[in-house]
Amino acid sequence: MKRKVVKLGPTTLVVSLPSKWVSGLKISPGDEITVEESGSALLLSKEGSITPKETTISLTRLTESAIRTAITNAYRKGFDKVFVKYQNEKQFSILAKVIKTRLIGYDITKKEQGSCIIENLTEPSLDQFDKIVQKYLHTISVLLEESTEALKYGKTVGYEDAIEAIQQYDNFCKRVIAKRKVTMPESEFYWTFLTLTTHGAREIYHLHKGMQKQKGKVAKETIKVMESCSALFALLKKCYLKREIALLDDVHEMEKTVIYKQGYAALQKKDAVVVHHVLAAARNFYLAASPLLGILLGEQD
Incomplete structure (x- = not known):
């Protein structure tokens, strides 16, 4: 439907509300409605009017x-x-x-x-979304750093708590996207970005599960691949936080080094299972650069 914009006073523009919508929600003069911007669109809603799914x-x-x-x-x-x-x-x-x-x-x-x-009992808020994404990325960074130390020194890390937190943040953000898709630009790109980075983190989880069955220290080539995987994710995270698209070029270059040079060489050693999970994580982090580019380009519109 179309509505004509009417000027009211020197600076105010008004548009009439559809009568069917008004009567259906029982809106009366003086009631408050919520207006949310989504690019060139506006979403109007009345508090408490949405039927729970x-x-x-x-x-x-x-x-x-x-x-x-x-x-x-x-x-x-x-x-x-x-x-x-x-x-x-x-x-x-x-x-x-x-x-x-x-x-x-x-x-x-x-x-x-x-x-x-x-x-x-607690509805996700769009206002919390970016802070939760930042916490999500930080938790993955900590998991990667601690996992690198575990490979170097044979330490045991509490990876299960980190994975649970990552999954919580991932699910929370996706619920926000699903509930607020109409008012959230680049929602599809965000969903894909979260999915790929979560899959990368889960590969590190499976790495730790595999290490429980492995005896002895891992080869230095394996540690190098893990360090590079962590560095690749650090670039991805920095790109998101700083909104610097140019950093994604470095992600593409690093992926070739991590997988095709260091990774293939490390696979020839004794740690094939561990290296497999590290390379799978790096591959997912690399693939996440594509939807991240979509997010950043959308913000420039």
Whole structure:
């Protein structure tokens, strides 16, 4: 629909509201509505007018990843209330752990025999988005730094807490994107950027799992690849924080060194499993440079 802009006073321009929209939300003179900018568009909403989204999930398997994927995607999609049907207490236990460790704002509000209700108690805010992304990137940096030290000196690091925090931030940001997609420019680029960097971090998680089965110190070539992977991510992070597109050229150059020179040489040594995960992480961080470029170019419009 189109509306004509009317001048009211020396500087004020006004547009009439659609009558169907006004009557549907029972808007009266003097009511306040929220106006949000999204590029050349405006989104109008009335507080409390949005109907909470609900869905139902039935758990049929005991596999942790299947249960985690089901509830996580309901969270990311923006559902406010989830009815879950489960077959046994082991399934419920897995579900409860995922909610506690990965889904900020979700909580179990009701539990009965074979079913429970999960509700969103804290709504993600667009104002928090950039700060959460910064915390997310910082946590990945710390994980990479500590993992490098672990390879050098054979130390044990608390990687599981870091991975849980990374997953929490990733899920939180994706829920913000899903809930506020209309008013959030470059949302698709952000979603892809988060997905790739999270996959990179998860490769470091699997690296640590693999190291638990490996005996002896890793080769110096392996440590070098890990240091370069960490440096590559540091460039990516700096590019996001400083908004410097030129740094992405360095990411492209470094990827060739990390994977095709250092990586291939390190694969000839004894640490093939460890090197595989480091290279997979580096590859994901490198691929994340593409959606990051989309984010930064969009901000210049």
